[in-house]
Amino acid sequence: NAGVTQTPKFQVLKTGQSMTLQCAQDMNHEYMSWYRQDPGMGLRLIHYSVGAGITDQGEVPNGYNVSRSTTEDFPLRLLSAAPSQTSVYFCASKRLGDGTDTQYFGPGTRLTVL
């Protein structure tokens, strides 16, 4: 299994540009999520999904959109990038209902918005 994969690894955008961060998992996990990591602030939840067709907001959802059309994929869209969105983004997944609560993280995407 590849686990959780993310593309791209690095990205530089100009203010106002749009882009999509890709996330895929091959573990058939129901739950997928996006976090952003900023210095001194740990990881903060942006959006999450408990299954195909179901998404919900996390702690810091403003400026981001998500969709979940398949179990495997959970893309994160920035419609109009802002310098405040400069961060490292992590996707994670876990199985629901088996009592383990273990989340598996991808390698991250480092985004810089100029």
Added chain:
Amino acid sequence: GENVEQHPSTLSVQEGDSAVIKCTYSDSASNYFPWYKQELGKGPQLIIDIRSNVGEKKDQRIAVTLNKTAKHFSLHITETQPEDSAVYFCAAVSSGSARQLTFGSGTQLTVLP
């Protein structure tokens, strides 16, 4: 919602010494507390976890303790090695069907040779 505080933010120890990282949480309904290790340029990886029905759990050189009354939990690393150098995050899982993770702010551990 849940709030997790983590201390210290940086920790330097000599190789072979022990390291302790402490976290407190606010939601008394939280019942799962994982610890993640993040190496430079990589995603966080689970190293140990504890549930609220246990007070202590050990896995080789790593142990975690939980005090539900005081709402705090700690990570203990004994006989530290240079490869233990990384950022460590504590987290708490909130109640609710999706059981969200709330992370502490992280501790940069440096093991000096």
